[in-house]
Amino acid sequence: MSNKSQELANKANKLSGRQIGDTLLNNALIIIMVLVAIYVAVKEPTFLSPRSLVNLLSLTAAYLPVALGIAGCIVLTGTDLSAGRAVGITACVAASLLQKTDIPNKMWPNIGTLPIPVVIVIVVVIGALIGAFNGFFVAKFKLHPFIVTLATQLILYTVLLLYVQMGNNNGMAISNLDDGYRHFVVGSPPILNFGSIQIPNYVLYSIILSVLMWFIWNKTTFGKNMFALGANEEAARVSGVNVFLTTIAVFALAGAMYGWAGFIESARVASNTANTGVNYELDAIAACVIGGVSFVGGIGKVSGIIIGVIMLRLIFVALPLIGMDQNLQYAIKGGIILFACALDMRKYLVKK
Numbered sequence: 001m002s003n004k005s006q007e008l009a010n011k012a013n014k015l016s017g018r019q020i021g022d023t024l025l026n027n028a029l030i031i032i033m034v035l036v037a038i039y040v041a042v043k044e045p046t047f048l049s050p051r052s053l054v055n056l057l058s059l060t061a062a063y064l065p066v067a068l069g070i071a072g073c074i075v076l077t078g079t080d081l082s083a084g085r086a087v088g089i090t091a092c093v094a095a096s097l098l099q100k101t102d103i104p105n106k107m108w109p110n111i112g113t114l115p116i117p118v119v120i121v122i123v124v125v126i127g128a129l130i131g132a133f134n135g136f137f138v139a140k141f142k143l144h145p146f147i148v149t150l151a152t153q154l155i156l157y158t159v160l161l162l163y164v165q166m167g168n169n170n171g172m173a174i175s176n177l178d179d180g181y182r183h184f185v186v187g188s189p190p191i192l193n194f195g196s197i198q199i200p201n202y203v204l205y206s207i208i209l210s211v212l213m214w215f216i217w218n219k220t221t222f223g224k225n226m227f228a229l230g231a232n233e234e235a236a237r238v239s240g241v242n243v244f245l246t247t248i249a250v251f252a253l254a255g256a257m258y259g260w261a262g263f264i265e266s267a268r269v270a271s272n273t274a275n276t277g278v279n280y281e282l283d284a285i286a287a288c289v290i291g292g293v294s295f296v297g298g299i300g301k302v303s304g305i306i307i308g309v310i311m312l313r314l315i316f317v318a319l320p321l322i323g324m325d326q327n328l329q330y331a332i333k334g335g336i337i338l339f340a341c342a343l344d345m346r347k348y349l350v351k352k
Contacts, residue, residue, distance in 0.1 A: 047321055091266035099174070131254045177266070
């Protein structure tokens with residue numbers, strides 16, 4: 001072999017080794033989570049039981065709509081700190097409109113129990129309006145989404161505290177939900193019923209929602225404009241993208257996802273208070289950065305978000321099984337977000 005050929009071979013080996021190292025480092029968080037899951041499965045075999053896996057699938061489906069919504073905001077190099085409160089207020093509205101008619105402490109006794117499709121439209125529209133409100137201030141006044149959504153979070157919490165005091169509720173948990181509503185959300189269709197193992201309806205709804213979001217992101221002009229805007233706002237503007245309307249639309253779509261999540265969460269927990277949905281935005285942000293949605297903008301995949309939600313839920317289902325104190329979960333979430341963002345920034349700097 002000539003000297004030149006030897007040099008090329010050495011360079012190729014070094015490049016290959018560097019690529020492997022970069023790949024391992026860029027996916028270090030997922031690798032660590034998989035190793036933790038394997039360790040828990042060895043220590044506690046029930047972790048991989050069908051019932052445990054269905055529980056994991058159900059938790060993933062419950063949190064996924066919030067992550068799908070907030071991911072669009074992150075693609076625009078922003079975030080949404082109001083997501084949890086938006087879920088809370090839409091959950092309480094849905095619960096108050098779908099209580100049983102024959103209970104003495106019904107929040108709105110003169111309204112009755114509204115049809116489920118009507119309530120879905122109401123909460124999704126409320127969520128979309130909240131998102132559009134955020135998007136307007138971000139687009140019109142060029143405020144950072146962190147500041148705008150932090151302010152909205154506080155406003156929504158105030159509205160939520162006032163709402164649960166209205167009617168006959170007097171600040172109590174909004175419960176005694178209509179049986180049809182509960183069955184619509186947490187019931188199990190025949191195709192998802194395997195004897196004692198039943199997969200709830202909202203898992204199927206989340207699958208449909210994921211397919212819909214994938215189509216919006218990848219097959220529509222709106223999705224292309226969103227990624228173009230996130231990658232380079234000035235270049236997107238020159239290319240003819242309406243920056244103002246696209247920003248509002250992205251946040252409005254996120255809000256609609258929160259509204260749907262609130263509708264599902266309301267029936268899932270069955271007893272809604274002003275604390276419903278609290279800190280859901282933290283889980284969603286963590287899942288997004290784990291799944292490769294970049295804070296530098298213009299990067300993200302629906303499949304990555306799904307993987308991120310699954311991995312995050314996997315950890316929080318697994319750790320209690322080996323005796324870890326659940327009070328540590330917020331510190332773990334914080335560490336995951338910090339580590340994932342550091343890896344994300346490293347990838348950005350390497351490309352740059």
